[in-house]
Amino acid sequence: MKKNKIILLVQSEDLIQKLKEESNITFLFPIKGFSVGFPKTFDIEEIKENAFIFVNRIMDNQAILEFKKLLDKLPKNIKGIVFDDLGVLNVLMNTPNNLVKILYLNHLNCNYESINAYLEFVDSVVVSTDITFEEIDEILKKAIKPVVLYTFGYVNIMYSRRTLITNYNDYYKKKVANLASLEDTITSHKFKIIEDPYGTVIYTSKPFNALNLRKKDNVLYNLINTVFLTDEEVLNILNNPLDLEDLYPYKYLSEKPTIVKIKEEEK
Numbered sequence: 001m002k003k004n005k006i007i008l009l010v011q012s013e014d015l016i017q018k019l020k021e022e023s024n025i026t027f028l029f030p031i032k033g034f035s036v037g038f039p040k041t042f043d044i045e046e047i048k049e050n051a052f053i054f055v056n057r058i059m060d061n062q063a064i065l066e067f068k069k070l071l072d073k074l075p076k077n078i079k080g081i082v083f084d085d086l087g088v089l090n091v092l093m094n095t096p097n098n099l100v101k102i103l104y105l106n107h108l109n110c111n112y113e114s115i116n117a118y119l120e121f122v123d124s125v126v127v128s129t130d131i132t133f134e135e136i137d138e139i140l141k142k143a144i145k146p147v148v149l150y151t152f153g154y155v156n157i158m159y160s161r162r163t164l165i166t167n168y169n170d171y172y173k174k175k176v177a178n179l180a181s182l183e184d185t186i187t188s189h190k191f192k193i194i195e196d197p198y199g200t201v202i203y204t205s206k207p208f209n210a211l212n213l214r215k216k217d218n219v220l221y222n223l224i225n226t227v228f229l230t231d232e233e234v235l236n237i238l239n240n241p242l243d244l245e246d247l248y249p250y251k252y253l254s255e256k257p258t259i260v261k262i263k264e265e266e267k
Contacts, residue, residue: 004214006238007082007148007221009054011040015231020049025238026221027051028082034067037156037194037201038227044070044078052080056104057198058161059085071095082126082148089121102126102148102220106156111135112142119145124220129155129208136213146220149213152237152248153225154192154203164200165193192228203227209248211241 009028010016019025027049032041034055044053053074057063064087071091080100083089092101104126109115111131118125126148127139139147169176176182178195190205207229214222226234237244 004216004219004222006151007052007223008234009153009223009225009227011038011226011229012231012234015226015234016049018231018235019238026079028054028223030054030056031070033057033198034063034070036159036196036198037203039194044074047075048077050077050079052082052100052102053078055081055083055085055088056159057085058159059087064088064091067091068095071097074099080123093121100124104148106159112139115139115147116142116144119143124148126150126223129210133210133212137216140216140218143218146218148221148223149210149216149219150208151210151213151222151224153207153223154228155208157191157202157204159199159201161199163195163197164202165195204250206250207248209244209250211237211244214241 003024005024005026007026007028008019009030016027019027029042029047029051030038030040031053032043034057035041036057047053055067059067067088068091074097078099080102081088081092082102082104083092084104084106089101089103092099101122102124103109103118103122105118105128107128107130109118109125110128115125115127124145124147127136127150129150136149165176165178168174178193182191182193192203192205194201194203213219224234224237229237
């Protein structure tokens with residue numbers, strides 16, 4: 001029976017050791033100084049496995065220069081890069097390398113036309129979680145290259161370069177800790193928040209479950225993000241994907257269209 005390859009965005013060194021012999025799993029490492037929204041990031045020298053690196057920091061000119069230096073010292077075991085800054089794409093296109101390039105624009109890769117436009121320049125893209133499963137199927141049928149599907153994990157709702165927790169504590173004289181779960185007083189929705197010197201990332205309060213996408217065609221990888229998950233949870237997700245509907249029922253936006261008809265102005 002068909003089973004797509006997994007790209008696992010890792011946080012736990014113990015989990016890496018447990019899974020390093022699994023041929024169906026490729027590790028994706030958030031890189032220190034270039035990744036935002038993770039309790040743990042990795043120095044490039046720490047990565048010994050054949051792996052991908054994850055770069056999602058918003059880049060200014062200085063950061064782009066630092067990224068070029070990082071490229072110069074990438075070890076041969078780094079096979080690819082997942083990134084979301086088009087400045088990074090410009091660097092990669094103008095630097096000799098054999099990296100597999102995967103563009104992850106978070107909430108923007110929502111239709112096959114824009115995806116195919118980007119696929120002219122990269123090897124794959126991560127499809128947005130903001131669309132329905134029916135729209136995902138249309139993309140899979142019409143994408144000119146295999147794509148990556150976000151299959152399980154907390155969803156990055158937004159990323160700001162501001163240190164929002166620090167600003168909040170300073171303004172309201174609070175002591176909200178990093179990695180906090182906060183409730184929006186207007187909607188009563190809860191969110192998980194991570195801050196570091198490069199900014200703040202806000203995640204959904206529950207992990208998104210699209211494990212039903214594990215056997216789709218025209219898929220390069222199924223992406224599983226392990227941030228906030230225990231090793232036991234990740235192993236259960238990998239080994240028992242069809243038994244987790246009751247445990248993780250959250251589908252984010254994939255079960256209903258987000259098209260809203262604006263009320264006509266009364267004349």
